[in-house]
Amino acid sequence: MSMDAASKEPLYGFLPRRVKGNQVRKAMEHELNPFTKQPHTAQYRKILATRQKLPVFAQMDEFLKMFSENQVIVMVGETGSGKTTQIPQFVAYSDLPHTRGKIVACTQPRRVAAMSVAKRVADEMDVQLGRQVGYSIRFEDMTEPGTTFLKYMTDGMLLREAMNDPRLERYSTIILDEAHERTLATDILMGLLKNLVKQRSDLKLIVMSATLDALKFQKYFGLRSDTTAPLFKVPGRTHPVEVFYTQEPEPDYVEAAIRTVLMIHRAEDPGDILLFLTGEEEIEEACRKIKIEADDLTNQDPDSVGPLQCIPLYSSLPPQQQQRIFDPPPPPRTSTGPPGRKLVVSTNIAETSLTIDGIVYVVDPGFSKQKVYNPRIRVESLLVSPISKASAQQRAGRAGRTRPGKCFRLYTEKDFMKELEEQTHPEILRSNLSNTVLELVKLGIKDLVHFDYVDAPAPETLMRALELLNYLAAMDDDGNLTALGSMMAEFPLDPQLAKMLITSTEFKCSNEILTITAMLSVPNIWLRPNNQRREADAAKAKLSVPDGDHLTLLNVYNLYKLNEHNKGWAWQNFISQRSMIQAENVRNQLQRVMERFEIDSISVTDEKKLYQNIRKALVCGFFMQVAHKEGEKGSYMTVKDHQVVGLHPSCGLETQPEWVIFNEFVLTTRPFIRTVSELRPEWLIEIAANYYELESFPDGETKRALQRVINKRAGRPVAEIGYATKRSGKQLAAEIESANNGRPVKKQKTGRGG
DNA sequence: CCCCTGGGG
Numbered sequence: 074m075s076m077d078a079a080s081k082e083p084l085y086g087f088l089p090r091r092v093k094g095n096q097v098r099k100a101m102e103h104e105l106n107p108f109t110k111q112p113h114t115a116q117y118r119k120i121l122a123t124r125q126k127l128p129v130f131a132q133m134d135e136f137l138k139m140f141s142e143n144q145v146i147v148m149v150g151e152t153g154s155g156k157t158t159q160i161p162q163f164v165a166y167s168d169l170p171h172t173r174g175k176i177v178a179c180t181q182p183r184r185v186a187a188m189s190v191a192k193r194v195a196d197e198m199d200v201q202l203g204r205q206v207g208y209s210i211r212f213e214d215m216t217e218p219g220t221t222f223l224k225y226m227t228d229g230m231l232l233r234e235a236m237n238d239p240r241l242e243r244y245s246t247i248i249l250d251e252a253h254e255r256t257l258a259t260d261i262l263m264g265l266l267k268n269l270v271k272q273r274s275d276l277k278l279i280v281m282s283a284t285l286d287a288l289k290f291q292k293y294f295g296l297r298s299d300t301t302a303p304l305f306k307v308p309g310r311t312h313p314v315e316v317f318y319t320q321e322p323e324p325d326y327v328e329a330a331i332r333t334v335l336m337i338h339r340a341e342d343p344g345d346i347l348l349f350l351t352g353e354e355e356i357e358e359a360c361r362k363i364k365i366e367a368d369d370l371t372n373q374d375p376d377s378v379g380p381l382q383c384i385p386l387y388s389s390l391p392p393q394q395q396q397r398i399f400d401p402p403p404p405p406r407t408s409t410g411p412p413g414r415k416l417v418v419s420t421n422i423a424e425t426s427l428t429i430d431g432i433v434y435v436v437d438p439g440f441s442k443q444k445v446y447n448p449r450i451r452v453e454s455l456l457v458s459p460i461s462k463a464s465a466q467q468r469a470g471r472a473g474r475t476r477p478g479k480c481f482r483l484y485t486e487k488d489f490m491k492e493l494e495e496q497t498h499p500e501i502l503r504s505n506l507s508n509t510v511l512e513l514v515k516l517g518i519k520d521l522v523h524f525d526y527v528d529a530p531a532p533e534t535l536m537r538a539l540e541l542l543n544y545l546a547a548m549d550d551d552g553n554l555t556a557l558g559s560m561m562a563e564f565p566l567d568p569q570l571a572k573m574l575i576t577s578t579e580f581k582c583s584n585e586i587l588t589i590t591a592m593l594s595v596p597n598i599w600l601r602p603n604n605q606r607r608e609a610d611a612a613k614a615k616l617s618v619p620d621g622d623h624l625t626l627l628n629v630y631n632l633y634k635l636n637e638h639n640k641g642w643a644w645q646n647f648i649s650q651r652s653m654i655q656a657e658n659v660r661n662q663l664q665r666v667m668e669r670f671e672i673d674s675i676s677v678t679d680e681k682k683l684y685q686n687i688r689k690a691l692v693c694g695f696f697m698q699v700a701h702k703e704g705e706k707g708s709y710m711t712v713k714d715h716q717v718v719g720l721h722p723s724c725g726l727e728t729q730p731e732w733v734i735f736n737e738f739v740l741t742t743r744p745f746i747r748t749v750s751e752l753r754p755e756w757l758i759e760i761a762a763n764y765y766e767l768e769s770f771p772d773g774e775t776k777r778a779l780q781r782v783i784n785k786r787a788g789r790p791v792a793e794i795g796y797a798t799k800r801s802g803k804q805l806a807a808e809i810e811s812a813n814n815g816r817p818v819k820k821q822k823t824g825r826g827g
Numbered sequence: 828c829c830c831c832t833g834g835g836g
Binding site for chain 1: 828829830831832833834835836
């Protein structure tokens with residue numbers, strides 16, 4: 074080669090996937106940016122100098138060699154190793170995707186991470202964000218087709234893409250980051266990609282995780298049963314954290330936590346504190362108590378105890394208040410007084426999603442709220458449960474980000490060793506999988522039971538999902554995706570909502586159902602501040618429609634749009650502006666999908682008819698979520714499952730109608746149904762005849778009431794809309810049975826209680 | 828007479 078070519082072409086002599094460390098280092102030091110051909114900026118050189126100090130940088134040669142020689146690599150890198158920013162760049166230099174029209178993708182479990190890492194890496198590579206380096210998350214595609222060759226994205230986004238391109242042909246290398254978090258999307262992607270690398274020898278895969286899970290992934294991605302995928306290991310760069318345990322178990326962890334925080338504040342050196350609690354109410358209560366006691370301490374002993382600033386942190390807090398965690402600690406009261414201290418009281422949002430610098434002390438009571446799914450009663454609920462060892466370690470690590478720290482665990486060392494699980498159960502074992510199953514079937518996975526999961530979900534959970542999809546006519550009796558099901562999978566919605574939205578044109582109210590669907594897909598829109606409950610309830614009552622909560626949601630959205638010019642409208646009506654903006658975004662996105670399928674957005678003009686049709690459309694998706702009033706005390710019984718439920722206090726119905734349809738079942742102090750509308754029982758017979766075949770119903774008031782409706786209707790024709798197909802169940806049972814190692818599956822009795 | 832741990836499309 075001539076010196077001339079090398080001086081103008083930083084990547085001269087690079088052979089894809091056979092690139093060596095010294096070549097890359099030279100290219101990075103080159104006067105020209107190899108990807109833009111522009112001279113490097115001064116900022117680039119400054120950032121490069123700091124990059125070169127990262128632990129992972131010292132192992133570039135080793136990494137590139139392993140990347141050249143292997144199709145799949147498992148990599149572990151602890152906090153501070155620089156793996157998320159550097160490894161994708163190393164890969165880009167070796168893979169040279171830009172020369173082949175390909176993309177290197179790096180997935181993240183969270184949107185903020187995908188955005189902020191992409192920004193950082195664009196700076197490091199001296200390119201404009203959204204050009205050579207970009208990101209892709211829901212509602213925001215910050216990439217340029219043909220130009221972007223390094224893309225950070227959420228795991229859910231890559232899964233969506235796989236539905237339309239199961240071979241993921243655009244990608245030359247896929248990097249799954251934070252795989253140890255085991256999100257639903259990452260788990261499904263691991264299964265798909267394990268299969269895909271066998272079919273696409275040109276596709277490389279890197280799975281990045283924390284140390285504890287590495288061997289599991291190495292085994293999973295071993296090409297044969299007796300081999301493991303190679304491991305690439307990078308040390309982290311954190312400070313030591315000293316861990317303390319209690320001598321005896323603490324009967325009341327909130328009380329113990331408050332005591333420990335005050336002890337630290339009184340006796341330990343300066344440095345901020347992070348306390349983990351389980352939920353909003355607990356956090357606000359603890360903050361109140363700590364503030365009172367800390368103020369007392371400071372007043373009693375102003376020369377040795379400084380001021381304590383208490384900051385709550387949980388996801389439903391407005392972003393502006395969340396920002397407070399980055400405020401500096403309060404100043405001393407007097408110029409010679411003891412320094413102030415910051416205390417952040419947080420849910421496990423601070424365990425992975427948000428990093429607070431300056432934390433030196435962590436107080437860990439050992440609990441968090443975790444989602445659990447009970448397939449027998451088809452209910453997801455949140456339970457306060459002990460955390461795993463991995464979580465406890467993650468929490469402790471939060472004390473050592475800026476200097477050596479201390480972690481106070483409010484449980485005994487013996488309990489830590491003996492009682493805590495190694496890992497938090499992956500989400501796939503704790504969730505309702507109806508959405509996931511629809512996605513998998515759309516991806517062409519026919520045999521769901523024998524799919525190669527990292528951890529296989531309970532057969533009964535799969536059965537529940539298949540059963541629901543079959544009732545919704547998304548799948549036929551042979552387990553094939555129907556045309557309707559294929560369309561449903563394209564909507565970023567739960568199957569019930571997708572079905573309701575698609576079929577709503579038949580009732581000439583798709584415009585309204587589109588709004589309702591969007592409103593049901595965002596967090597609670599109703600604000601209820603502690604000190605203004607009465608005002609909030611009154612505002613809500615004014616917006617409520619007597620026929621049901623679904624129509625109230627529609628009403629709120631329409632009024633919100635009518636008052637768009639009035640900035641204060643949401644606040645004055647105790648409505649969450651944040652949720653409304655989100656609903657608007659979701660609605661637009663759904664409308665685009667509808668347009669793609671040429672589903673018209675229409676409204677019947679007769680208002681009375683419109684309101685009735687809307688509730689009929691609800692039945693198309695939610696006929697399995699119906700309850701019948703039994704007895705006089707306002708208690709309801711869900712159909713078929715025979716669960717006794719109450720109307721949730723947030724429900725806006727004026728009366729207690731005999732029949733109601735509900736959006737969700739929540740198990741809190743007792744079972745409640747939430748977001749409820751009145752319905753006429755004849756709609757059930759008309760719209761979901763197969764589900765409402767009475768032979769399969771348990772005896773009781775509900776069945777008798779339905780029988781009366783059927784008798785009255787006898788001889789009248791049924792409408793031809795939104796029918797659920799007849800379900801044989803045989804095929805499902807066979808699948809489940811084989812998954813159960815040939816043992817027959819016990820027939821589940823539907824009954825009360827959890 | 829109540830809850831929304833956290834994340835994703």
